[in-house]
Amino acid sequence: MASERYNPREAEARWQRVWDENRVFETANDDPRPKYYVLEMFPYPSGKIHIGHGRNYVMGDVVARYKRARGHNVLHPMGWDAFGLPAENAAIEKKVHPKEWTYENIATMKEQLKLLGLSIDWTRELATCDPEYYSRQQKLFVDFLAAGLVERKTSLVNWDPVDQTVLANEQVIDGCGWRSGAPVEKRELSQWFFRITDYAQDLLDAIDTLDDWPDKVRLMQQRWIGRSEGVRFSFEIEDGDGARQAEPLTVYTTRQDTIFGASFCAVSPDHPLAKRLAQDDAGLEAFRRECAALGTSEEAIERAEKKGYDTGLFAVHPFRPDVRLPVYVANFVLMGYGEGAIFGCPAHDQRDLDFARKYGLPVIPVVAPVDADPSAFEIADEAFVEKDGQAVRMINSAFLDGMSVADAKEEVASRFEAAGTGARKVNFRLRDWGISRQRYWGCPIPVIHCDTCGIVAVPEANLPVLLPDDATFDRPGNPLDHHPTWKHVDCPKCGAAARRETDTMDTFVDSSWYFARFCSPRDRDVVDRAAVDDWLPVDQYIGGVEHAVLHLLYSRFFLRAMKKTGYTGLEEPFRGLFTQGMITHETYRTENGQWLFPEEVERRDDGTVVSRETGRPVVVGQPEKMSKSKKNVVSPEAIVETYGVDAARWFMLSDTPPERDSEWTESGVEGAWRLIQRLWRLVSQVVEIAPPAATARPERIGPAAEGLRRTTHRALDAVSRDIEQLRFNRAIAHIYEVVNAVTSLLNEKGNGEVAPDLAWALREAAETIVRLSGPMVPHLAEECWKVLGHEGLLADAPWPVVEPALLVEATITLPVQVNGKRRDELVIARDADQSAIEEAALGLAGVQRALGDKPVRKIIVVPQRIVNVVV
């Protein structure tokens, strides 16, 4: 049997059955071992998966299996992010009910995922569209509402005209809906909001504690929250005749130091002042409409001129009552940030400068380099903004003259505060999270609108608010709103006829706490607090970088909100985060532009690529992210059928660092397949010559055996560290090193006898190889483990222990340089002292040659590292 080929088709299914039947991967909450929570971002059940979806699950699985072997109680669950628009689109296009469509997809994908041989505790599986799950979410919502974490407010929202729903700012990409791609319109609607901005400072500060997150993601979150320090202050307003207006104009600035350079004020087209003035000013009203029609896309903004409409009003300069600044309505001022009103200082802001040039407004420099002549310092086409570290001072600024920018900011802020016309103010870019969606396939918002009682939360006893199954999808808009009876209910407070809220929650809400539900997935309450506090934070979270802002920020907010409502004592959900790269594949198109699947093309020996069907040449495109639309996908079934899933897993983990994109190639999988067979042969051969596992270590270990043991233990040490740091490609390289060492020893001995010490070392090496590759190729490793004579499962076996003595060599090889160029190497005792090393180094032939007759000036010895002779 041992000499036969390894048959993954048979073995993989068999081991998966064994793991299942023995419930190897089921996790108990009361297990005394230290906990470890590994989680991959759960999938949206869109249909079928391709191999590109598998990478992050496989990476998580390696970590999970490794941590199990290291003696942890590992939680590694899987669920489905199952609410969302595609189900509704399918309902419209294919006339299937979203529920049916979703659950069918879940069944298909679960089957496919199981092929990957993941060590998942399927007893904890959950789907967010299941009332079991969303009923708890409704309870959370009601609690959040009571705790003041939710509010209803009217606001300008992003309206997706195609999907007919509201989008969060985060869901607007380049001014278009993230799903539909249609240009987004502004509408004023009454919406439900989570008050994430209450936590802006906290969410920002705590980023510093997330040491195990990629810097990139931390930076993106910091920028998204966007804290800025400045001053909020008011201008008195006069009309053209000098008559003082009742309402002052409040603006926000971070550059109060440049106040003496102010030459105009501008308000947003949506500012109350602009609206009021527009009532009596047709020209302004037209300007406002023009601004609203202008897209918010990148392109539109690039193209858009800085345009303003002169209101005829003037703002009185706070420190120079004789100076009056014209007030404009300007298209570049955003209502959503600060006060929706600014003062413009053209000399030191490019945008203000463009505006000033267009409308002929003064440009007064107030900040200049210290070495510039203040009277001659002028601004041409570019606003002056000091570079990092550049020494500048205030000019043309009365009491600020000569000050640094920082001091001037302080001074102006203090004067506003003393005068009572302004105050220091911290602003954030982060907005509250609008969660209302005018959609059917989502979690119903558990609220009732009553004409007398106003907004009434659905009482706990009446939860869940279930989605009606009999919705129709034959017209645009919200099916819940169209439903003949669903929304008509009695007010829980007064009993009068009332209306249900027909909006459902943004699906990002669903994914903001699923990791907490996994800790006690069948609990009757929202969560079992003890379980959550034990399991969280997730020790290693793995997913795509596309969720760097939204999902992760929302989840961080949610755990804080759950703390406030008593569901946990924790604030941060994810201790370690890893963002993995995508799997790419070449694309293939026929001459007339039709995409072809990889299996529909053939690479001929002469390098040309042709269609299998027609024999016509095919255009090969650059590797791109696998996507159904471009057909550059490989199905897990096909891979499992030909190579087995272990080969696919090995290939996904080798070569490319996990955070980078990795190209899927046929030759790569074949290479992995060869390794699988090679490991199998290696183990089979070792079993024939080496003693059984339990044999005691021989008294004498000769040099060959000793050398192999060093290689083995070095690899063991390196692979352990590599997996801890998710450097799977390097772990695999280190495994190859032992495999190569064993192979060459086996080849050397041929059919000859093997000395007992070497045989023993060979077995140790083989066992180690199997144990180290177990997390990556678990099925093969189980099979080898059995062949090696072990009774139990490898999945339950502990990680081997490094013998530290084997990591330290008695003699070391030091490279010896002359003037920084390597000329020879020195084999010397590890503990040789400085002078012995110097003497030996100078005696080397290569060093002598390089030195010639030049005198030695200095010898640098870096212990254990290198010797450099300087002449």
Place this chain on the structure above:
RNA sequence: GCGGACGUGGCGGAACUGGUAGACGCAAGGGACUUAAAAUCCCUCGGGGGUAACCCCAUGCGGGUUCGAGUCCCGCCGUCCGCACCA
């Protein structure tokens, strides 16, 4: 425009906190085994020079710091990603 990452053989990529550049894999070429093929095993594999021992050049480009730079600093060039008028 702002912010970030990256740039090493034919390819994917190694090189710990500055210390032998190219580990490991893929591809390619040569050889062994075989009637033949597949599989497997062995050898070569950054460029140039030399019979050879060896020598020179080389980590996008140009400078710098250092005994020593792929790694640190300054300035360019290029690729990729994120943000988008944030006052």
